[in-house]
Amino acid sequence: MSAPERKVARLFRPEVLALKAYHVPDREGLVKLDAMENPYAWPKSMVDAWLDKLREAAPNRYPDPSAASLKAALKRHNSVPEDADLLLGNGSDELIQIILMAVAGRDISVLAPEPTFVMYRQISIALGIRFIGVPLRSEDFGLDMTAMRQAILQQRPGVVFLAYPNNPTGNLFAPDAMAEILALAPGLVIVDEAYAPFADSSLMSWLAKHEQLLIMRTVSKLGLAGLRLGFLAGAGAWIRQLDKLRLPYNINVLTQISVEFALANYTVLDEQARKIRQDREWLSHELNALSGVVAYPSQANFILFKLKRADAGAVFHDLKNSGILIKNLEPAGGPLRNCLRVTVGTRDDNQRFVQALKQHLQRRSYE
Numbered sequence: 001m002s003a004p005e006r007k008v009a010r011l012f013r014p015e016v017l018a019l020k021a022y023h024v025p026d027r028e029g030l031v032k033l034d035a036m037e038n039p040y041a042w043p044k045s046m047v048d049a050w051l052d053k054l055r056e057a058a059p060n061r062y063p064d065p066s067a068a069s070l071k072a073a074l075k076r077h078n079s080v081p082e083d084a085d086l087l088l089g090n091g092s093d094e095l096i097q098i099i100l101m102a103v104a105g106r107d108i109s110v111l112a113p114e115p116t117f118v119m120y121r122q123i124s125i126a127l128g129i130r131f132i133g134v135p136l137r138s139e140d141f142g143l144d145m146t147a148m149r150q151a152i153l154q155q156r157p158g159v160v161f162l163a164y165p166n167n168p169t170g171n172l173f174a175p176d177a178m179a180e181i182l183a184l185a186p187g188l189v190i191v192d193e194a195y196a197p198f199a200d201s202s203l204m205s206w207l208a209k210h211e212q213l214l215i216m217r218t219v220s221k222l223g224l225a226g227l228r229l230g231f232l233a234g235a236g237a238w239i240r241q242l243d244k245l246r247l248p249y250n251i252n253v254l255t256q257i258s259v260e261f262a263l264a265n266y267t268v269l270d271e272q273a274r275k276i277r278q279d280r281e282w283l284s285h286e287l288n289a290l291s292g293v294v295a296y297p298s299q300a301n302f303i304l305f306k307l308k309r310a311d312a313g314a315v316f317h318d319l320k321n322s323g324i325l326i327k328n329l330e331p332a333g334g335p336l337r338n339c340l341r342v343t344v345g346t347r348d349d350n351q352r353f354v355q356a357l358k359q360h361l362q363r364r365s366y367e
């Protein structure tokens with residue numbers, strides 16, 4: 001160990017030293033189907049209008065800390081109940097961090113069904129909060145309500161995270177199970193609707209009847225991942241306290257102007273999401289038609305699939321060598337053993353992916 005490494009080991013909390021950094025693979029030259037991005041650019045006329053709008057930006061000034069007009073536009077386009085408050089984050093990732101900072105230091109735990117979005121666990125652990133992962137049913141990745149009931153009643157978690165639809169599995173949990181969790185949970189329930197633009201169902205209207213519920217959304221998957229903006233909607237009593245933990249100017253000037261502009265051109269984003277939903281059905285059908293592949297039903301802009309007769313890690317690397325980057329879930333193990341996740345791309349990208357997968361499976365399959 002070098003001298004600085006020894007100092008780091010003495011000074012930093014063991015939870016931090018034990019963490020693994022969130023790995024973002026190099027994407028240079030690859031068809032990128034790994035991160036649930038919208039693959040479509042804006043029409044040229046829209047890009048020109050956006051650049052005109054950006055001329056109004058004053059980069060010498062701090063951004064509007066309240067972002068009032070942006071919040072109003074977000075509420076309108078996301079059917080947020082009139083009386084709900086909003087908290088904006090630099091991506092939903094920051095909102096997860098803010099929520100967990102508010103409870104860190106209390107003797108409470110955080111619970112989520114797993115596999116799910118890794119940041120719930122990662123940030124809990126970084127903040128020294130006990131994290132309880134309750135396995136989903138392995139056959140269909142639905143909530144195992146016997147296990148959830150038992151964990152909630154015994155552990156009394158302060159915060160429950162439910163991704164709706166869930167990542168990396170793509171499914172929506174049963175609404176009656178969600179309602180039961182809301183009734184049982186002694187603390188906050190965060191329903192993370194990051195994939196709302198691609199799902200047939202939302203719990204946004206439940207805010208009116210559940211004061212312990214907060215709904216989290218992001219503009220990332222709709223097509224604005226580079227701008228980094230998420231929001232949390234719910235009762236003012238929660239939002240006002242959480243707002244104290246938000247760094248004063250967390251949403252920069254360019255993001256505020258750009259997201260507001262994009263929302264004013266919502267029909268373009270909405271049409272792109274419609275195309276992605278349609279292509280998801282095509283991709284799902286093609287995957288299920290391949291021998292030895294099971295594609296799980298998805299309500300998001302990605303599809304989880306399992307390989308039954310080939311090694312997922314090897315196929316992942318084959319695809320990468322063919323210039324296509326997807327997500328290898330094999331290292332997560334458990335119910336994700338031999339699973340891969342592909343983001344729905346452009347029609348060309350999807351076809352290229354299916355063709356390449358077909359070839360590699362033929363070569364790799366053990367009969």
Ligand SMILES: Cc1ncc(COP(=O)(O)O)c(C=O)c1O
Binds near residue numbers: 090217
């Ligand atoms: C369920 C879920 N929530 C939140 C996020 C992160 O969203 P953001 O880009 O707003 O930080 C992701 C990203 O993959 C996700 O899958």
